[in-house]
Amino acid sequence: MWGHKPTKALSGFLLLFSTHFLLPCFAQTRRIDSLLQVLPSARDSQRIDYLNKLSYAYLLAENKDSAIRYVQMARQEASQIKYSYGCAKSLLHQAQVVKHFDNDFAKAESLAKASLFWYNRSANKEDINQAYMLLVSATAAQSKYDEALFY
Numbered sequence: 001m002w003g004h005k006p007t008k009a010l011s012g013f014l015l016l017f018s019t020h021f022l023l024p025c026f027a028q029t030r031r032i033d034s035l036l037q038v039l040p041s042a043r044d045s046q047r048i049d050y051l052n053k054l055s056y057a058y059l060l061a062e063n064k065d066s067a068i069r070y071v072q073m074a075r076q077e078a079s080q081i082k083y084s085y086g087c088a089k090s091l092l093h094q095a096q097v098v099k100h101f102d103n104d105f106a107k108a109e110s111l112a113k114a115s116l117f118w119y120n121r122s123a124n125k126e127d128i129n130q131a132y133m134l135l136v137s138a139t140a141a142q143s144k145y146d147e148a149l150f151y
Contacts, residue, residue: 028061048078048086055093064101071097085126088118092131099138109138 035054042050051074058067071093078086095111098104112135119128132151140148 028057032057032061044081045083045086048074048081048083048090051077052086052089052093055090056096059093059097059100064097067093067097067101084118084122085124088115088122088131089127091115091118092127092134095131095134095138099134105138105141109135109142112138 032054035050035057039047039050039054051070055067055070055074058064058070071090074086075090075094077083078090091111092115095108095115098111099108112131115131116128116135119125119131136148136151139145139151
């Protein structure tokens with residue numbers, strides 16, 4: 001068995017596996033590295049946007065500790081300069097982290113609602129749909145279907 005050449009089916013599976021599972025990991029690492037390079041020179045809202053992007057990149061890379069670290073930094077700095085969109089995004093990412101890693105749907109719901117509070121105070125509505133989608137899935141996961149339909 002071990003001496004045979006790989007079949008076409010096995011070769012196809014390995015190609016599919018590497019392009020759909022391994023390559024995104026490498027791409028995420030490159031994105032994280034790029035963001036870490038520009039972060040030291042960034043200031044104010046641009047820095048907060050990079051911190052939020054880093055948090056999300058670490059979430060996608062399955063690195064909970066780093067995702068939490070950067071989302072907390074983004075939230076703190078956004079609050080300090082009263083950057084509504086930065087607050088909205090950091091709360092959205094925090095909700096995504098607790099839902100993804102902890103399956104804490106009640107906390108995800110609360111954080112998504114807080115994110116929408118800040119989105120409503122911001123002119124920038126980019127990714128507000130993600131906050132609504134997360135809110136719907138978190139409430140539905142708690143069997144609050146009537147409430148989920150409301151959003």
